[in-house]
Amino acid sequence: MAVTTSDVCVHGYSKKVRDVPIAVKKDVYSEYGVTYVRGQDEVDHLVSLELGGSNSVKNLWPEPYNDRSGWSARVKDEEEDKLHELVCAGKLPLKEAQEDIATDWIAAYKRDIGPTPR
Numbered sequence: 001m002a003v004t005t006s007d008v009c010v011h012g013y014s015k016k017v018r019d020v021p022i023a024v025k026k027d028v029y030s031e032y033g034v035t036y037v038r039g040q041d042e043v044d045h046l047v048s049l050e051l052g053g054s055n056s057v058k059n060l061w062p063e064p065y066n067d068r069s070g071w072s073a074r075v076k077d078e079e080e081d082k083l084h085e086l087v088c089a090g091k092l093p094l095k096e097a098q099e100d101i102a103t104d105w106i107a108a109y110k111r112d113i114g115p116t117p118r
Helices: 013-017 022-032 073-088 093-112
Strands: 041-046 062-063
Touching: 022 041, 022 062, 041 073, 062 073, 073 093
Parallel strands: none
Antiparallel strands: 041 062
16 A cells, blocks of 8 residues: 555654564664674665655664764755755655655755755
8 A cells, every 4th residue: 555645644654653673673774784783874765754665674774873974864864854944845746755855855855954964
């Protein structure tokens, strides 16, 4: 079943569908050849749940909290929130938001929020 704008714009939707067991997280780290170090990174959704992404290993990746370039997991979270806001306000189609976050979230951030991470 495809996720719709109506689905993702219901308060609490992403919390309701979030389900990434530890075993799946371990698979993600293994797939990317990354060693888990507590507090260093998180297993993140490429297309966030708030934008209709899935909990599939294909949509998960280890993302650093402190990337030297400044483009970290927390910065990506800001863009996910902004895209969600635009989708739910009817200013951006859900499919376009999904493509933006999946193909070049940094370019989307620069367009939607600003040229450098806050």
